[in-house]
Amino acid sequence: MEDKCRVLMRALDTLDDVFYVYDADGRLAYWNTRLNELFDKTDEELDGMTPTEFFVAEDRPDVEAALADIFERGWTIVEARAETTEGPVTFELSGQLLTDEDGTVLGFSGTGRDVTERMEREWHLERQNDRLTEFADLLAHDLRTPLAVASGHLELAAEASPSEHVESAKEGLERLEAIIDDIRTATREGTLATDEETVDVAAVARAAWNHVETGGAVLEPPPPILIDADEKRLLRLFENVFANAVKHGPADGERVTVRVEATPEGFAIEDDGRGIDPEDREWVFDPGASRADDGTGFGLYIVRAIAEAHGWGVSVTDGTGGGARVEFDLDADTTGQ
Structure with missing residues (x-):
């Protein structure tokens, strides 16, 4: 058991993040060597320190509030600044309550990440x-x-x-x-920032269809799809996708049919028009991109902006009827875009 603990501590010492364990009184009990390096303190100096001692005075109230959250609800995440050996650092601090089998509070553990x-x-x-x-x-x-x-x-x-x-x-x-x-x-x-609430995609789609000059185009009755979204922004998103589908309808002049459906990732809007060439799909969301003489080139760019404001991913692929299919991934990680 002693060997396993030694291996565990060695592993924690390889982390770039700070790892810490505080006891039930909020005193530092265990930590990895990253904490020693960043604050140029010995083990003796670190032992028993309180969380607020590491951070600038302006951020200490936030750290104290986060500590209260840990003991009240069991966890917390807070950002706080500190002067370190590597200069000023903003840390994202996590905390998770530690209890034994009978519920007795032992303290809390967490990590400090340089953000x-x-x-x-x-x-x-x-x-x-x-x-x-x-x-x-x-x-x-x-x-x-x-x-x-x-x-x-x-x-x-x-x-x-x-x-x-x-x-x-x-x-x-x-x-x-x-x-x-x-x-x-x-x-x-x-x-x-978006003001999100639970909305029915079908209701928003029907409203958007009535706002667009659709000519002879047809919207198939959409199924109920409940998502968390800003309804006004979502309305604009649908208006722009619908307008794009109608504008780029079938080349032979036949009426375009548009449908909305739920997907495992979120929802999709599909038409049976001319579609979008694979080589064009990389830039259709760029500002100023338009294949129509009377297009502004901002319609799908705005669609992407609204999607990313919600944290969604958006992509274009082939529709089942030969047209274009715009898919929205509600669980996509767009932070790196």
């Missing part, structure tokens, strides 16, 4: 998204004034002398308006 780089990446990404959103708002504001003036003059020109050229110019300005709206949406949908 400094991840926090910095998230901070820079948040600032980048803020700047992008601000730029999109300014761009929309600055463009809409001359667009409104141009539209007014075109209306007068159309009244004075109707022509195909005037109508074409009006359509071009309307497309610019659509592009501006989609750019603003694209910069917001993936960055704003």
